[in-house]
Amino acid sequence: MTSGSTLWDKRRGIIRSRKGGWVIGRGGYISGYSLLDDLVGKVTYFQSLILNITGELPSDSVGRWGEALYQCMSFPDSRIWCNQVGALGGTLRASSAAGITAGILASDSRMYGPGTISLVHGFLSKGLAEYADGKDASQTIRNWVGNKRKQVSIPGYGRPLATGDERVVAMERVSKELALVVGPCLRFAYTVEQHMQEIQGESMNLAAYGTAIMLDFGWTLPQIQQVYAIVVTSGVAACYSEAYDNPPESFLPLRCEDIEYRGHAPRPVPAAGEEGG
Amino acid sequence: MSTDKPDRGQIQSRNEPFTARTATRICEETPSTENPYLSQACRYHGYELGELMRKRSFVDVLFLLLRGELPTPDQGRLFETLLIGLSNPGPRHAATRAAMNAGVGKTDPAHILPIALSVLGGNHLGGGEVTAAMAFLRRQRNKDPQVVATERLAACERPAEGDWRAAPGFGSRFGGIDPQPLSMAEQLQTLPGAGEALHWGSRFAEALKAEQGGWLLPAVAAVVFLDLGFHPRAGAGLFQIAAAPGLLAHGLELANQPRTAMPFPDDDHYFIEVAL
Incomplete structure (x- = not known):
């Protein structure tokens, strides 16, 4: 046995949790709080969610801010990729859990949704560090893009389908109403947005706005990703629900001719053992 | 630094030129004369489905669907041998345990496989690591594996624990060299279809031996997938397909057993390390 086995031997058959758990006969605990006595009915679901992830009970304002962020991602439009996955689950009568989680999983994407957060976080945190070293935002943008690319593409600026992002405007209103203070990361994000507006006509999207604020909350990348993980749930659920309420296979049905075949012409199958076709 | 919000213009559609029809090179469906929503014949990359069913194996058709051509006999043998090797991550693997938990927890059996495959998509010993290993091998394969190993060993961080x-795809497992992927790689190397990536990986793994490191299962999958011509993008999914039989079998094995058929740590083995 190697010395490295110590770690695993210490944990074999044992669970140690700093999150909490269920003490049978006493109740459930989250980071030292009694779920049923301290939290239920006293703080929002979102505060409990953030507590479960970060270990810190956030203020009511932060909880309401997180909930507003989720609301912004609740468009019930089944043309949107993750929502369409939910609708396809509904039309094939996948269970509600399967259909909706399939849509959530689809949002783990490089193009939109939670899958973009690591890139957005990487750009903002690197840029903020460079700013602290005296570089300005335009230099950070140039460094990120490199000299070879003509198109300036920065994670968190621009979005599919439309220019601008009305959700950011709504969240700015919410942040103001909740008296959330603009922190250094959001200030940096705005500076980048000014440059992006000038050179590319692109504005900050919701992922960048949300990530900047969550960075200003002091959350780590994994914590931000975990808070954001199921952000599309509501919109997916709507699309699943609508498809489920209609006859099976009636969501955006396709005739054979609706798929364009561009592959190999018909050919005979060689017998097994012969060289491939 | 400015704190001003930029003056944003109107939200406008980009009017992206979306195609009117989805195109595919994989599957051609011939519509029924009676009903345009039904197909009466189907070809995969030009091969009629019924003829494939009569003449070829499932593994051949899997290769065909993802590569566009049927495998040569050597490719088919290499692919099938690997798929058998990967067919069951074993009951201690976290993905299998997810399947078993779902089974004993009376989860709808239709969900056992998606649950386990989601876990198997991870970046540690999962599909994510297969893809990363394929990308690494593509970047390094023109270099001497011994030299690359020396550089990587000098640069890699060794955690205090773990x-x-x-x-x-290359390193330690539970603090030592995992013998299973090593023997799998050795067996695969004896096959006529074994290629450059497999040989490169073997030399790289050998160079890690003195440091108690070597092959991990994702790298074995990665080198064979590369030698068979698959793109790294396909790596995670192929790894998931390969492991699916074992994951499903272990999940189903527990699906009709009582919930006491798997350990549930009692309160003496569950420690909440914060003040209550």
């Missing part, structure tokens, strides 16, 4: 990686 396993380390010299590169995706």
